[in-house]
Amino acid sequence: MIPIDRNRPTAVQQDVRIKIVGLGGAGSNTLDRIMLDAPPGAEFVAINTDMQALTGSVAAEKVQLGRATTRGLGAGGDPEVGYAAAEEALDEIRAAIGGAQMVFLCVGLGGGTGSGAARIVVAQAREQGALVIVFATLPFTFEGRRRMAQAEEALAAVRRDADVVICFENDKMGDAVAPLAGIQDAFTTADQTISQSVRAIAALVQRRGVMHLGFDELATALRCPGEAAPRCLFGFGEADGDNRANDALARALKSPLMDKGRMLDDARNVLVNVAGGPGMTLNEVQILMESLNRHIGDETRILFGAAVDPRMGLRMSVTILSALEAQVPVAMTPRPAPRVVAPAPAPVERKPEWEIEEPAMPTVEYVDSDDAMTEPEPMPLPAEPEPVRVAASAANPVAKPKRAETKQEQMQFEPVARGRFEKSEPTIVDGQNLDVPTFMRRNVKVK
Amino acid sequence: MGKDSIVVGLEIGTSKICAVVGETRGDGTIRILGVGHAPSRGVRKGEIVDFETAGKCIREALVDAEEKSDVMIGSVYLGVTGGHIESFNNRGAINIPEDRDEICEEDFEDVQTSAREVSIPSQNMFVHSILQHYFIDGQDGVLNPIGMLGRRLEADFHIIHGVANRIKNSIRCVKEVGPEVLDVVYAPLATAQVVLDQNQKSLGALVIDMGGGTTDYIVYVDGAVQQSGSLPIGGDHMTNDISLGLRIPMAKAEKLKVEEGSVLLGESHPGEMIVLKDETGFAGKEVEREMLNTILHCRARETFELLKRQLDAEGHLPYLGAGIMLTGGCSLLKGIDQLAEEIFGAPAHLTHAHAVSGLTSAFENPQFSTAIGLIKYAEAMQPERPKSLLTRVLRKFSFLWMWMF
Numbered sequence: 012m013i014p015i016d017r018n019r020p021t022a023v024q025q026d027v028r029i030k031i032v033g034l035g036g037a038g039s040n041t042l043d044r045i046m047l048d049a050p051p052g053a054e055f056v057a058i059n060t061d062m063q064a065l066t067g068s069v070a071a072e073k074v075q076l077g078r079a080t081t082r083g084l085g086a087g088g089d090p091e092v093g094y095a096a097a098e099e100a101l102d103e104i105r106a107a108i109g110g111a112q113m114v115f116l117c118v119g120l121g122g123g124t125g126s127g128a129a130r131i132v133v134a135q136a137r138e139q140g141a142l143v144i145v146f147a148t149l150p151f152t153f154e155g156r157r158r159m160a161q162a163e164e165a166l167a168a169v170r171r172d173a174d175v176v177i178c179f180e181n182d183k184m185g186d187a188v189a190p191l192a193g194i195q196d197a198f199t200t201a202d203q204t205i206s207q208s209v210r211a212i213a214a215l216v217q218r219r220g221v222m223h224l225g226f227d228e229l230a231t232a233l234r235c236p237g238e239a240a241p242r243c244l245f246g247f248g249e250a251d252g253d254n255r256a257n258d259a260l261a262r263a264l265k266s267p268l269m270d271k272g273r274m275l276d277d278a279r280n281v282l283v284n285v286a287g288g289p290g291m292t293l294n295e296v297q298i299l300m301e302s303l304n305r306h307i308g309d310e311t312r313i314l315f316g317a318a319v320d321p322r323m324g325l326r327m328s329v330t331i332l333s334a335l336e337a338q339v340p341v342a343m344t345p346r347p348a349p350r351v352v353a354p355a356p357a358p359v360e361r362k363p364e365w366e367i368e369e370p371a372m373p374t375v376e377y378v379d380s381d382d383a384m385t386e387p388e389p390m391p392l393p394a395e396p397e398p399v400r401v402a403a404s405a406a407n408p409v410a411k412p413k414r415a416e417t418k419q420e421q422m423q424f425e426p427v428a429r430g431r432f433e434k435s436e437p438t439i440v441d442g443q444n445l446d447v448p449t450f451m452r453r454n455v456k457v458k
Numbered sequence: 459m460g461k462d463s464i465v466v467g468l469e470i471g472t473s474k475i476c477a478v479v480g481e482t483r484g485d486g487t488i489r490i491l492g493v494g495h496a497p498s499r500g501v502r503k504g505e506i507v508d509f510e511t512a513g514k515c516i517r518e519a520l521v522d523a524e525e526k527s528d529v530m531i532g533s534v535y536l537g538v539t540g541g542h543i544e545s546f547n548n549r550g551a552i553n554i555p556e557d558r559d560e561i562c563e564e565d566f567e568d569v570q571t572s573a574r575e576v577s578i579p580s581q582n583m584f585v586h587s588i589l590q591h592y593f594i595d596g597q598d599g600v601l602n603p604i605g606m607l608g609r610r611l612e613a614d615f616h617i618i619h620g621v622a623n624r625i626k627n628s629i630r631c632v633k634e635v636g637p638e639v640l641d642v643v644y645a646p647l648a649t650a651q652v653v654l655d656q657n658q659k660s661l662g663a664l665v666i667d668m669g670g671g672t673t674d675y676i677v678y679v680d681g682a683v684q685q686s687g688s689l690p691i692g693g694d695h696m697t698n699d700i701s702l703g704l705r706i707p708m709a710k711a712e713k714l715k716v717e718e719g720s721v722l723l724g725e726s727h728p729g730e731m732i733v734l735k736d737e738t739g740f741a742g743k744e745v746e747r748e749m750l751n752t753i754l755h756c757r758a759r760e761t762f763e764l765l766k767r768q769l770d771a772e773g774h775l776p777y778l779g780a781g782i783m784l785t786g787g788c789s790l791l792k793g794i795d796q797l798a799e800e801i802f803g804a805p806a807h808l809t810h811a812h813a814v815s816g817l818t819s820a821f822e823n824p825q826f827s828t829a830i831g832l833i834k835y836a837e838a839m840q841p842e843r844p845k846s847l848l849t850r851v852l853r854k855f856s857f858l859w860m861w862m863f
Contacts, residue, residue: 430708432502432503432694435507446698448699448703449699449757453760457703457749
């Protein structure tokens with residue numbers, strides 16, 4: 012029996028310190044977009060060689076690369092120049108991203124600064140003990156093979172070091188925009204999507220969920236076998252009103268990188284995080300997962316998380332994240348056993364401070380429950396998962412998949428039959444779908 | 459009279475579409491001339507989901523009715539229902555202008571407008587505003603205020619509203635087939651016109667119309683509509699439940715429900731089996747009777763319980779002096795009245811259209827209550843029509859107005 016310290020501070024929750032870094036021209040643009048509705052508590056750093064672009068950025072912290080190498084001009088599309096410029100400003104980069112527990116790096120690959128300096132920034136961040144999530148944008152095909160090759164090379168390098176890489180293909184993002192939309196709109200949409208995913212992931216990591224999803228699940232969802240760059244599927248939707256569960260899901264599936272959910276069928280791991288205000292009911296979550304399950308194959312593992320956040324009010328949001336093996340493997344320089352994405356135990360090996368603190372917190376908890384925070388009353392439920400959590404973070408490689416397995420069993424959202432009402436608008440009362448036979452919902456044995 | 463007195467009620471139901479041709483007489487009675495019906499397709503839970511298919515079925519039903527009644531159908535009263543229709547009670551109030559102290563007809567219009575000045579969702583439109591009571595200077599029990607003296611006229615209305623586009627879609631679907639739509643009527647309101655008499659309305663009654671796609675209800679207390687609504691659950695759900703639970707096709711499930719189904723538990727012998735015949739007439743699959751009844755019981759109980767919750771919210775249940783009237787196709791299920799009595803704690807009766815003459819087979823069938831009710835509704839609306847041509851045009855306009863907004 013494990014003694015429970017009744018006086019332990021159940022939820023001295025420190026917000027994870029997040030720095031969002033925009034690197035290069037594309038990265039800075041994205042950063043400006045993210046700042047429009049920034050995730051709470053995040054700090055922004057703009058890094059660029061081009062002095063003019065840097066001055067235009069609204070980020071609080073700015074780092075100029077290559078004062079001597081480029082003298083305030085851009086890297087001219089040459090990654091070598093970008094790399095050299097970043098080497099030169101190594102100390103400044105380190106100072107700018109220091110102290111962060113997580114670094115979100117937004118970078119457009121293919122150009123000089125982004126492709127060249129990305130791996131240095133990633134390496135520096137990791138050296139400082141931060142978890143690194145890279146939001147990389149790949150160039151349009153029409154930008155030429157050379158640029159694409161540079162981007163792929165840089166992506167491979169970044170992949171080796173970063174914990175998670177989320178890859179946005181400009182070509183795919185372009186599909187999402189109407190063909191007649193202005194080029195400005197097209198780029199805005201792309202930036203918007205990236206900004207949304209940054210926010211969603213920041214929220215995912217910061218919010219303590221009723222069913223919590225951590226960094227490891229994030230890494231699992233984006234892990235993909237094969238060497239080729241996996242295609243990232245990302246969807247985010249938010250809605251309120253009576254039918255918010257379905258509306259939020261519909262919006263998430265409409266996201267440009269989601270392909271209306273068609274691709275989800277082939278994904279191995281899908282991360283789904285549902286967040287809502289205190290009024291969110293289990294049944295709503297059930298309904299949402301039920302309809303999502305129709306898009307997901309039987310073999311797919313669902314990493315499910317739910318969070319209650321009073322700030323959400325009456326809204327409900329759903330974040331879907333997954334990665335797919337690229338259909339056409341791109342020829343890449345063969346590397347001995349490359350790490351496609353850092354495996355899940357990565358954060359454990361390095362044990363950054365905040366990661367160790369985590370076991371002290373119960374996994375089952377409402378963010379908003381002030382009572383639970385102050386009351387020293389022993390809560391049997393929150394205490395329960397603790398030993399599991401400790402075992403998991405004790406770098407026990409067996410414990411990890413096991414934990415995921417048990418979670419899987421708990422969250423069996425069997426697609427319930429609606430028969431002839433399958434295609435019609437569901438009738439939902441109190442979160443129950445009335446089209447599903449009553450005897451099934453009430454577990455009355457038939458036969 | 460003459461041509462004007464022929465009225466057609468059209469109900470687009472989930473399981474069947476029926477058109478009833480009736481003749482309204484001066485003395486308030488109606489005579490059924492013919493009933494046309496066709497199985498319905500393209501309708502789910504009382505709402506049209508497939509325009510084209512539903513249109514074909516409407517045509518079939520209308521042609522059938524024309525043949526049987528020998529009447530050319532040029533216009534219909536259309537019954538609408540669906541889970542989107544909601545209702546509430548609201549009081550309208552106006553002050554009579556200083557320069558006169560007699561209440562006149564236009565004040566009535568004004569008070570109705572004032573009662574409608576409430577926020578309904580922007581996509582909704584008003585279907586009915588039904589008068590409940592008048593108050594003059596705070597004094598209640600006024601039956602007809604026109605001509606009376608007073609400073610302030612108030613009136614309680616029961617207001618029914620629904621999603622405009624869905625209602626317009628039904629109208630459009632009928633118009634595309636041919637006939638004009640004279641008015642849209644909320645189905646349970648029409649039903650109540652023929653299953654309740656004036657006495658029952660005054661005593662207080664609950665009418666539950668259990669249709670294929672929806673279960674509609676309406677509550678009368680003190681002779682006025684107090685509450686109404688629709689649950690998008692009906693016989694279709696029961697059939698679907700049987701089909702899924704016993705793993706038999708929908709058609710067989712429907713047959714089984716109609717021929718063998720009961721909503722009472724413990725009525726069958728343990729282990730009693732029903733043999734399903736296959737197409738060739740040979741014995742096929744066997745189903746335990748208790749299983750069938752359990753499935754039906756669960757669904758019916760849940761439907762009634764949901765209904766009861768809505769009724770409890772308004773608190774009219776203890777005042778139902780005339781009890782509960784069950785009608786609609788699903789009321790033919792065995793034991794449904796007993797189950798309703800058990801859940802609502804009030805006597806329940808199976809009922810069908812009264813106060814009509816003509817085809818007995820038609821009005822004694824609870825499946826046709828709504829369509830016949832539409833005729834009665836139309837008849838009830840007629841004497842209200844003012845005599846002058848101008849106001850009649852205005853009145854017509856106000857019908858239009860009803861579904862324009």
